[in-house]
Amino acid sequence: DVKVTQSSRYLVKRTGEKVFLECVQDMDHENMFWYRQDPGLGLRLIYFSYDVKMKEKGDIPEGYSVSREKKERFSLILESASTNQTSMYLCASLLAGGPVREQFFGPGTRLTVL
Amino acid sequence: GENVEQHPSTLSVQEGDSAVIKCTYSDSASNYFPWYKQELGKRPQLIIDIRSNVGEKKDQRIAVTLNKTAKHFSLHITETQPEDSAVYFCAAPDMDSNYQLIWGAGTKLIIKP
DSSP states (O other), X not given: OOOEEESOSEEEEOTTOOEEEEEEESSOOSEEEEEEEETTTEEEXXXXXXXXXXXXXXXXXXXXXXEEEETTEEEEEESSOOGGGOEEEEEEXXXXXXXXXXXXXXXXXXXXXX | OOOEEEEOSEEEEETTSOEEEEEEESOTTOOEEEEEEEOTTXXXXXXXXXXXXXXXXXXXXXXXXXXXTTTEEEEEEOSXXXXXXXXXXXXXXXXXXXXXXXXXXXXXXXXXX
């Protein structure tokens, strides 16, 4: 059973703070994703990683960076948090090359930036 | 690149009735169409998917149909129950990427008792 965990369910930060969101998966998946979920906008991809130290920008990378130093861990970094980054953040992982392309999601982190 | 549109944004049906959610896509090369369900406060989970070589797929009360000519696919839920209340997302692959999905905006399904 794939398990994807995120470091916090709820987080409150102040404008200008550096924020770290961590995601860990235990199924040796090569691909990991960070999404942002806002009502009426669906799931928007922030960054994607297909291997350790490899990353690709998604649709809305501005204001974010990522780190993938180990295969099981994918971190999202808000360099200087702003109020418009208040949102639900979802991490997901995916096995590369398999017949099923199911993305497995973490429980989400609801971030509020004051 | 791929664009996915999903309708309606909110759907309210009487318990026991059927619900249909529709998505259209733009890239005719797309070949895989998943549906995810997100219950309130929970993570999205895959409930059914279809590949482009199949026109319909069923799993108990849910089914997905695909019309490649018209470039649309639909989720059908029959005999709806309270536990079907959730937000449903459709998606299609970004054919410029190996593993990325382009997501619809989501449909909030409300089952009225």
